[in-house]
Amino acid sequence: MAYSLNPKLPRVRARAVEMVRFHGKSIRQTARYFGFNPATVSRWVKSAPETGCWKISTQSSRPHHHPMELNAGIVGRIVEIRKETGGRCAEVVHKMLIREGKKVSLSSVKRTLDRKGLTKKKNPRKKYYQSGKRPGTQRAGDLVQVDTIHLMESAKKRIYIYTLLDVHSRWAYAEASEKISAVRSVQFVKNAQHRAPFIFRHLQSDHGSEFSRKFTERVRINHRHSRVRQPNDNAHLERFNRTIQTELIRKLPTACGHIRKKLPGYLKYYNEERLHLGLDLITPLESVKCCEAID
DSSP: OOOOOOTTHHHHHHHHHHHHHHSOOOHHHHHHHHTOOHHHHHHHHHHSOTTOOSOOOOOOOOOSOOTTOOOHHHHHHHHHHHHHTTSOOHHHHHHHHHHTTOOOOHHHHHHHHHHTTOSOOOOTTOOOOOOOOOOOOSSTTSSEEEEEEEEESSSSOEEEEEEEEETTTOOEEEEEESOOOHHHHHHHHHHHHHHOSSOOOEEEEOSOGGGSHHHHHHHOSEEEEOOTTOGGGGHHHHHHHHHHHHHTGGGSOSOHHHHHHHHHHHHHHHHHTOOBGGGTSBOHHHHHHHHHHHO
16 A cells, blocks of 8 residues: 555554454455455554554655665764764854765755754744845954953852954954953953954944943044944844853853963864854955955
């Protein structure tokens, strides 16, 4: 019989088995009564428990093997990369496999992650709204976003993480501080400029007290504020804030010394090794070098 998704068929199979085992009917009589092939009824009888059952579920028609299926080594490597990178998307996993010299398609990577239960399903009821056109940047340094992350070290004490990100190249920098002020913010920008491989031409921040008029006057770089209650204006930096918290800060004790010690190593990884979807799967440092080559 052809494969069927009839919801009543599992119960029909169980009734056919009951008729053979408990009502004394032969397999041919039962098959004639229900309209199935005798061999089909015989398989049902063999697969059913001796004590009987309420239903016999429909088995999947998917083949167990395929001549073009991925070997176990590649499947295992896909899962390893997914876990090593903290659950990054299939595009990043696929790009890393290509760099390792493994020939595999993006669709195969997506199917493998889906089979292993390593993908997040989108809610079909969730609505997605297209945002308006954002101002573009032509080269590194044209628009650099600055922000702070507030963390509670104890019930009465906070620590702060200054963050900075260039929109064009996604090059990022961060520092941990026990206090925030306009003066400290200026010093943070100077430290970032000293380490950045490009010149900052324009800064953008929110309306926090650490980015007040005093900061604007002392930083000596063009500075503008984002719109009030519009975090999407600093969307690139907000995403970096989430990334650094997920991949680093939440794994460490909430103490300024611990975070300050680990930040340089993470920033080196973020700028020189971590692949970015927004940069067509290259690193921020590679993006900066591409800009310099074009100029």
